[in-house]
Amino acid sequence: VDTGFYAHVRHPFYVGFIAFLAGLPLWLESYAGVLALPIVLIALVARIFVEEKTLRDTLPGYAEYMTRVRYRLIPLIW
Template sequence: MFKESPTLFTWVTCNCWLVFGCCWLTLRNRTKENVQLRTTRQRWMGFIGYCVIFVSLYLPLFTGTRLLPALSALQAAGALLCIGGIALCIWSRLLLGTNWSGGVAAKKDHELIVKGPYRLIRHPIYTGFITALAGTSLVSGGSAALIATLVCAMALYLKIEQEETLLNELFPGTYAAYQQQTRKLIPFIL
């Protein structure tokens, strides 16, 4: 079945993503009502996107082709990045609470969250997600994983622009001041 034997690091990243998925599924309906509902098509496209990402991440297990060398140090670093990224995603999601939305959407009685990782970065869920993808890519070593990571990073960066426009409309003045005190994705840098 597998052309490449899964390493301990592969299992670590798989379990991280399993925890991520369980958390997201558990919390998905525990949110405030959207001002504008997401369509069924948007939900399906999101689901399909996640499926493509995760197939891309672990493709080398089935094809046996790696772009990156299978060095233990590289894979250990990747596993640590994945653990840290998933932990940041979950912490940030829990802090957002009922204000979270899968798409760019305003919630009824929307609140601006500025505690925890939100004190330093405005989009820590995206930071964590990209970090976990990059870490998993180091573990699996596949070119499809690296491409999926880059495409996701670019797509999330574009989504950030939409979110920030919406948040500036929802919190005039307040969000602009918050933007001046924080970075988008990487503390003190970006």
């Protein structure tokens, strides 16, 4: 898949998940949830590295997709 959001970042679901995790504690006025966000982000970044290695090793064409779509989560940054 390389259309829509997948044409810009390799993990658009995680982008939405991060936005949800950042917004929910603010909406619920639970600032403890905001403090937990960095821990979740670190775990998610680790998962992305493992997932990309697995996809690159097992899915034909994924390495080429990685060269076409350079960014994992944030266009022009990472």
